[in-house]
Amino acid sequence: QVQLVESGGGLVQPGGSLRLSCAASGIIFSAYAMAWYRQAPGKQRELVATVTRGGSTDYADFVKGRFTISRDNTKNTVYLQMNSLKPEDTAVYYCYSGGAYWGQGTQVTVSS
Numbered sequence: 267q268v269q270l271v272e273s274g275g276g277l278v279q280p281g282g283s284l285r286l287s288c289a290a291s292g293i294i295f296s297a298y299a300m301a302w303y304r305q306a307p308g309k310q311r312e313l314v315a316t317v318t319r320g321g322s323t324d325y326a327d328f329v330k331g332r333f334t335i336s337r338d339n340t341k342n343t344v345y346l347q348m349n350s351l352k353p354e355d356t357a358v359y360y361c362y363s364g365g366a367y368w369g370q371g372t373q374v375t376v377s378s
Contacts, residue, residue: 268292270361275372278351282376286346288361288369295342298364302335302346304357304374311360315346329355351376 274286286302299318305311315325315335323335334347344361353376361369 268363268365268367270363270367270369272359272361272369272372275359275374277375277377279378280351280353280376282351283347283349284351284374286348286359286361286372286374288344288346290342290344290361290363293363293365293367295363296339300335300337300344300364301362302344303360303362304355305360305371306354306357309357314359317344348374353377 269291270288272286272288274284278284296319299316301316302314303311304314313326314329315333317323317335317337325333332350337344356374356376358371358373360371
């Protein structure tokens with residue numbers, strides 16, 4: 267049974283930081299590219315960042331220079347370090363694996 271479990275979301279003030287984690291089980295983690303998506307209320311789910319099996323990364327323009335995706339294949343975990351957070355980053359953040367599996371999401375709220 268494949269499971270992707272996100273953690274690390276919460277309430278943060280504008281300009282603050284959060285680190286999201288996604289722990290995977292039931293898959294050969296190192297064989298898959300991984301990604302983070304987000305969905306704000308009333309909006310479509312959008313791609314935030316990707317990391318390939320080899321560790322190459324790519325980012326949506328709206329997070330470039332602020333967010334960093336990384337992976338630790340020894341821990342079957344992918345991370346999203348989010349800095350300089352803005353209110354418009356408020357959303358549910360989802361982990362996605364290349365095998366078409368989704369996590370349950372973690373809420374990130376950026377507000378003063």
